Amino acid sequence: MPLPAENSPWPPREHATNLVRLREYDAWYAGDPDRLTRVYSYRLTTAPENRPSQYRGGVVGRLARWWWGQPTPAGERRSKIHVPLPADIASISSDLLFAEPPTLTWSDTATAARWENLTEDLRWHAQLSAAGELGAAFGVVFLRVDWDTSVADHPVLSVVRADHVLPEYRWGMLRALTAWTTVHTDDSGSRVMRHLQQHEMHGGQAITLHGLYEGTQTSLGNAVPLDAHPATRGLAPVVETGLPMLPVVDVPNMAPSRLDPGSSLGRSDFEGPLLGLFDAIDEVYSSWMRDVRLAKARVLLPDAFLSPLGPGQGAMWDEDREVYAALNIPPTSDGSITLQQFAIRVREHRETVDDLVRRAVEAAGYAAATFGLTSSDGGGAMTATEVVARERRSFVTRQKKINYWSPALRRLAAVALHVDQLVFGRPVTPEMPRVEWPDGVSESPLVLAQTIREIATAEAASIRTRVELLHPDWDTARVDREVAAIRAEQGADIPDPVDTLRATGGVFGEDQEDDAVA
Structure with missing residues (x-):
């Protein structure tokens, strides 16, 4: 399949609906107020202004009536504040998957x-951590294996x-993919080069095809030689990779999409x-900050308290002045200084924000405790079991995402090994690995140490078993070295019978047990 034709609309019309949706997700993930205003004002420029769409009905009017789409009244400065909850959700999703x-x-050594x-x-x-965030924000993420022998030997x-x-x-399977990168945009934004x-x-x-196009924001433009820009210089238009699979994998965040159930x-x-x-969280938080701004103390005082600065220069109030001349005012008038300060509705705003955040977090598939919205009972350290119980919803969501990530990681690792073998001549055997995920939460060292101590006191496990319990990520050789070190420190050079039987593959029979007792 050739690259897109010259002067094609960009992006292609058949992908326009999905890309508009992704543009909306990107604005929330980035958390840039200017970008949010442009998205909901249907503008592509950097300076938001009042538009007729804000005042009419229909889909455009409905979206524009979102709080971020409401125009700033003439003569006022924009005072909207964004709460970065979307970025926090994406980050937490990645942490649950790839913190460990x-x-x-x-199978091959x-x-x-x-x-x-x-x-x-x-x-x-x-890279997996970064991909986890982007996948949570956009619904799908792609990981690609490239190579450039002039830059790296891997x-x-x-x-x-x-x-x-x-x-x-x-x-439902990825059969082809076209990725683009904007490598240059002129100062006016009218000239765009895309790779x-x-x-x-095939x-x-x-097969990998490379193309460089010079066009505009809405048109792909004409194809130009790859050497026309440093980012693509030296690339071949067609690369026969020799790989038995695409060098790129797709990882859906979750499925199906509620907005487009038939989409892959x-x-x-x-x-x-x-x-x-x-949108509602940002509106409430901005209202809270508006209360803070309006509640600044203001002093109201009669003209008699002002000191003239001269003809045409106005007057000022000296707050350090202690004595004023007698005021010739009616007895019934209020000639005193008045201090005005509005109340800040802290409790009302905080409770509203907390409720909206809790609802948003739970709608995204996570437990409120994962975001610190629920304090631990008793204030002490919790065991791993207690953590999982409080954050069960988050761990269920994590397991769902693991079901999509595991096959993608197996393919991605196999592709990387194929490239390492075919391009760089490494003596490896490309194969699909086995993916093992950690539990996602570990016991605290204190709790784990107490557990191992009780097991040792009860003589319910060998030294090797206790070491493996404390260090589940260690390989056999490292466990052997640790067991030997512990025995040397304890002065117990006699081999552990359990380890001996395990190494020889033997077991005590009834006669052997009787002989041992005798």
Whole structure:
């Protein structure tokens, strides 16, 4: 399939509806007030102003009547404040998945050893964390494996935002993808250069097409040589990768999308009623700050308290002056200084914001406790079981997302190894690894130490079992070294019978037990 034709509308009309929705999600995720105002005012410029759409009915009028779409009255400064709850939701989603990253295990020893080094070269953990945030915000995220022998001697992993991708699906599976990057925009914004990178399967192998176009904000424009810009210089128009699969994987956040149930794209954590709740939270918080602004103390005083500055220069009040001349005013008039200060409705605003935040968090699929909205009972340290009980909703959502991430990570790791083998000649065996996810919450060291102490006192487990309980992420060799060190410190050089039987594969029979007792 060739690259898009020159002078095509950009973005393509068939993707316009989805990209408009992603633009809305992006504004909330970024939290930029100017961007939110433009989205809900249907403007593409940087200076918001009153428009007729704000005052008419229909879909445009309905969206424009959102609080962020309401025009600022003439002569007033904009005083709207954004509460970054959408970004917090996306960040929490990524933390639940990748604060403790999953472990990939391989059947081939050489491949496993190479993967340990490759994870650092790929910035595997950092890229997964970034992808987790973008996937929660946009509903789907794409991860791509590239290579450039002039820059690095290993594959390169990059995260591609959903609002810069035109995917093609068949039977719910990604069959082709076109990603674009804006590499240059002139000062006026009228001249735009875009780099298009298209991936597809042809003849059983992945093919990558590169194109550079010079156009406008709404038109792809004409194709220009790839050497016309430093970002694409040296790239070949067609690359036969030799890979048996696409070098890019898609990871839906959740499914299905409530706005488009037939779509293969995922569902954003912001989808549905959450955007309205975000808008209401910002409105209430801005009202709170408005109360603070209006409640500044103001002094009202008669003209007699003002000292003239001269003809045409006005007058001033000296707040340090102690004595004023006698005032010739009627006895019934109020000639005193008045201090005016309005009340700040702190409790009403705080309770309203807390309720809206709680509803938004729960609508996104998370427990309020995950966001610190519920204090722990007793104020003491909680066990992992207690944490899971309080945050069950969040862990259920995490497990749902793991179901989408696991197959994607297996394919992505296999692609990286294929590139490492085909392009850089590394002696690895590309295969699909096994993905093991941590529990997501760990016991505190104190609780775990108390548990192990009770087990040791009851003589219910060997030294090896206790070490494995304390360090579940250690491999066998490291556990062996720790067991040997503990025995040496305790002066117990006699092998542990349980470990001996485990190593030999034997078990005590009844006769052996009788002989041992005798």
